[in-house]
Amino acid sequence: MGLDVRPVASKRDLMTFIKLPWRLYRNEPNWVPPLISERRQFLDRRKNPWFEHGQAEYFLAWRDGRAVGRITAQVDRIFNEFQDNTWGLFGFFECEDDPEAAAALLSAAETWLRARGRDRMVGPMDFTMNDECGVLIDGHERTPIILTNWTHRYYPRLLEGVGMVKAMDTLMWELRIQGRDRVHPAIWRMADAVETKHGITVRPMRKKDMQGEIDRFLEVYNAAWERNWGFSPLTEAEVRHYAKTLKPLLDEHWAFIAEKDGETVGAALSLPDYNQVLKRMNGRLLPFGWAKFLWHRRRIDRVRVFALGVKREWQHTGVAARFYQLHFDSAEATPQTYGEMGWILESNKSMNRAMEGMGGTVVRRYRLYERLFDEALPDEAAEFEAVPVGAGAPV
Numbered sequence: 001m002g003l004d005v006r007p008v009a010s011k012r013d014l015m016t017f018i019k020l021p022w023r024l025y026r027n028e029p030n031w032v033p034p035l036i037s038e039r040r041q042f043l044d045r046r047k048n049p050w051f052e053h054g055q056a057e058y059f060l061a062w063r064d065g066r067a068v069g070r071i072t073a074q075v076d077r078i079f080n081e082f083q084d085n086t087w088g089l090f091g092f093f094e095c096e097d098d099p100e101a102a103a104a105l106l107s108a109a110e111t112w113l114r115a116r117g118r119d120r121m122v123g124p125m126d127f128t129m130n131d132e133c134g135v136l137i138d139g140h141e142r143t144p145i146i147l148t149n150w151t152h153r154y155y156p157r158l159l160e161g162v163g164m165v166k167a168m169d170t171l172m173w174e175l176r177i178q179g180r181d182r183v184h185p186a187i188w189r190m191a192d193a194v195e196t197k198h199g200i201t202v203r204p205m206r207k208k209d210m211q212g213e214i215d216r217f218l219e220v221y222n223a224a225w226e227r228n229w230g231f232s233p234l235t236e237a238e239v240r241h242y243a244k245t246l247k248p249l250l251d252e253h254w255a256f257i258a259e260k261d262g263e264t265v266g267a268a269l270s271l272p273d274y275n276q277v278l279k280r281m282n283g284r285l286l287p288f289g290w291a292k293f294l295w296h297r298r299r300i301d302r303v304r305v306f307a308l309g310v311k312r313e314w315q316h317t318g319v320a321a322r323f324y325q326l327h328f329d330s331a332e333a334t335p336q337t338y339g340e341m342g343w344i345l346e347s348n349k350s351m352n353r354a355m356e357g358m359g360g361t362v363v364r365r366y367r368l369y370e371r372l373f374d375e376a377l378p379d380e381a382a383e384f385e386a387v388p389v390g391a392g393a394p395v
Helices: 011-024 037-044 077-081 101-112 155-160 185-198 207-222 236-249 287-300 319-333 350-357
Strands: 001-008 054-064 066-076 087-095 120-123 137-138 165-176 203-204 254-261 264-270 302-310 338-345 362-371
Touching: 001 101, 011 037, 011 054, 011 066, 011 087, 011 254, 037 137, 054 077, 054 101, 066 077, 066 101, 077 087, 087 101, 087 155, 101 120, 101 155, 137 155, 155 264, 155 362, 165 350, 185 203, 185 254, 185 319, 185 350, 203 319, 207 236, 207 254, 207 264, 207 302, 236 264, 264 319
Parallel strands: 087 120, 302 338
Antiparallel strands: 001 054, 054 066, 066 087, 120 362, 137 362, 165 338, 165 362, 203 254, 254 264, 264 302
């Protein structure tokens, strides 16, 4: 049967793009359906502030009239400027176990990127490493935690079969936030000295001052992660967008700000694992999803340490240790008694050593791939340009 790869060009195509995973993962009990409404907003060029500095094309692979795969190709101006590179990125990769379809999707993404002067293709990133990214390599037996993905076991074979090679692995560490005696004693000594020795106070984030807390978090986030491989700084608009999305999920027991004489020096944000709720909702809040949401959220028993960072000039003071200590305190006051921390780059030796010292265990590994291009192409991507759907090209 013939294979055809073409860009998403209508609202109907966009819904096919969004809902394709429901068919691909219908027999996989560990896959967690996202909220369809959230995915639509995320992919909407008018509503996602990433599009203020990025451009992307969405592709679907069709075989005999049926969608069998999807991919995005994207260029991020802020990422390229910050990292001083000319990488192109791909993301949202989903595909049947069909090497021909996978190859055609990646070829379409490559052509689009090469026509825009990119020198390689790196991913998957949806759309950056601040979002869901990577292909699951180890840990398929576990249900993914909030804001992480679960991908088919055959995806590495599909990607490597068309010349994609490993660029970087990221790790998810599990921490059982019980049994303080399992933690290296030096961590507790450092935590206890944060205020008495360094004059740094650590307090919960305040939902009532969400605007100010967003500014403080952004200040730390962009400073603490700036040297990381693949890092892309968040803009103020993006942080406010994330805050609006995540505010209903925020629990003040699990979010902290560290301050010294009015200066923000560190921030930690952990989120209750609402994947345990989403798994039961099949992507929809209506008509009865809200009732399920409210009922099942009381049973959430783990968190994801989404971000934990300290400005470089304050990293010797033990602020991170104090954050860890407060996580143990919160576990004693909430139903959540364990969690996962990540992504942590496999090359981040200091953070991985800290996780070992906390008694953590690597439970999942994700892989990002790359393929270098021989040379940039002239502008030959016209055939892949999307047809705008109404004013503002909402897809």
